[in-house]
Amino acid sequence: MHIVITGANRGIGHALYRHYVDSGDQVLGTARDAEGFLPLDVSTPEGFPRLAHHLDSQPVDLLICNAGVYLDKHESLATGYEPAMWAQSFAVNVTGVFQTVQTLLPNLQMAENAKIAIISSQMASHTRAPGGSYIYRASKAAALNLGRNLATDLRGLGIAVGIYHPGWVQTDVGGTQAEITVEESATGLAARFAALDLATTGCFQTWDGRDHPY
Numbered sequence: 001m002h003i004v005i006t007g008a009n010r011g012i013g014h015a016l017y018r019h020y021v022d023s024g025d026q027v028l029g030t031a032r033d034a035e036g037f038l039p040l041d042v043s044t045p046e047g048f049p050r051l052a053h054h055l056d057s058q059p060v061d062l063l064i065c066n067a068g069v070y071l072d073k074h075e076s077l078a079t080g081y082e083p084a085m086w087a088q089s090f091a092v093n094v095t096g097v098f099q100t101v102q103t104l105l106p107n108l109q110m111a112e113n114a115k116i117a118i119i120s121s122q123m124a125s126h127t128r129a130p131g132g133s134y135i136y137r138a139s140k141a142a143a144l145n146l147g148r149n150l151a152t153d154l155r156g157l158g159i160a161v162g163i164y165h166p167g168w169v170q171t172d173v174g175g176t177q178a179e180i181t182v183e184e185s186a187t188g189l190a191a192r193f194a195a196l197d198l199a200t201t202g203c204f205q206t207w208d209g210r211d212h213p214y
Contacts, residue, residue, distance in 0.1 A: 001025045002111070004060050006042055006100055007067030009034035012119065012166050015186035016064060028055070030067070042067045042096025043088060048103045059110035062193060065097045066119045072135040086135050093139035098146060114159045117193050118147040122165040122206070127213045144204060144214065151202035160201040164189060167207040180207075 003020050007013040008029025017029045030040035030051065038054055040047040069092045071085050097118055108114040122128055124140035144163050151161035166189060168179045188207035196203070204212045 001061045002059060003027045003062045003064065004030070004055070004104065005064040005066055006030045006040065006096070009037050012169055012182055012185050012189070013064075013066040015182035016066065016189065019183075019186045019190055040067075042100060043091035045099065048099055051100075052103050052106075055104065055107050057110075058107055060104055060107040060114065061111045062115045062117065063101065063104055063108060064117045064119070064193070065100050067096055067100075068093050068119065068140075070133075070136045072133055075132075075135075077132075077134075081134060089135045089139045090142065093136075094142045094146060097143055101150060108159050109157055112158075113197070115193060115196050116147075116150065116154070116159060116161045117189070117196070118143055118161065118163045119166055119189075120144045120147070120163045120204070122212060124165075125204075125213050148202050148204075148214075155198060155201055158198065160196050160198050162192065162196040162200065162202075163204045164192060165204075165206045165212055 003025050005013055005017050005027065008017040009031035013029070017027055020027045029037045031037035032041045033039065038051065040051055069089055071089050072081060075081050075085070101116060108116070120143045121140040123133065123137045124144040147161050147163035154161055166185045169182055169185045185207050188209070192205055192207065192209060204214055206212050
């Protein structure tokens with residue numbers, strides 16, 4: 001299986017990268033700036049032609065859109081949330097996902113039963129609105145909406161799309177007090193990706209297999 005993972009140099013992305021490499025799959029990981037990974041900053045358009053050229057005429061069985069940022073963790077409603085922070089977050093968490101999918105759509109069409117996995121968050125759900133983290137919540141909700149619409153448009157091409165909450169994970173984003181390790185998250189997510197098909201396309205699921213309210 002040929003797999004492409006964005007943001008593969010750290011956190012959940014790296015755990016997924018190691019999981020699939022150890023499973024014997026052909027894996028291409030991208031990162032903004034990390035040795036051993038294809039350079040790709042998903043927030044800027046310049047890198048996508050390089051990605052397309054690198055994968056020219058190669059089928060992609062699974063695209064994992066993992067690259068993301070959480071910039072407004074400590075912002076104050078009274079004084080924070082600068083416009084530049086909104087722009088950067090949406091450039092990575094939303095536009096970056098779309099441009100990655102758009103760039104690799106020809107490669108996904110070359111594969112049989114291709115799949116796209118979008119890493120969102122439970123914070124995207126309308127059922128979780130405790131306040132704060134406005135930018136992150138809004139961008140992940142947009143990524144969820146994007147995935148749902150892609151699932152509709154790509155069904156006719158035989159490409160399934162799933163959107164996933166990776167859990168509260170012990171990463172730079174989740175913090176050391178988080179509930180699960182990156183390895184636990186990656187193992188659970190990989191099982192979800194394996195189960196994804198056209199019958200479940202558009203799903204929003206947790207790392208451990210529960211359907212999450214939109």
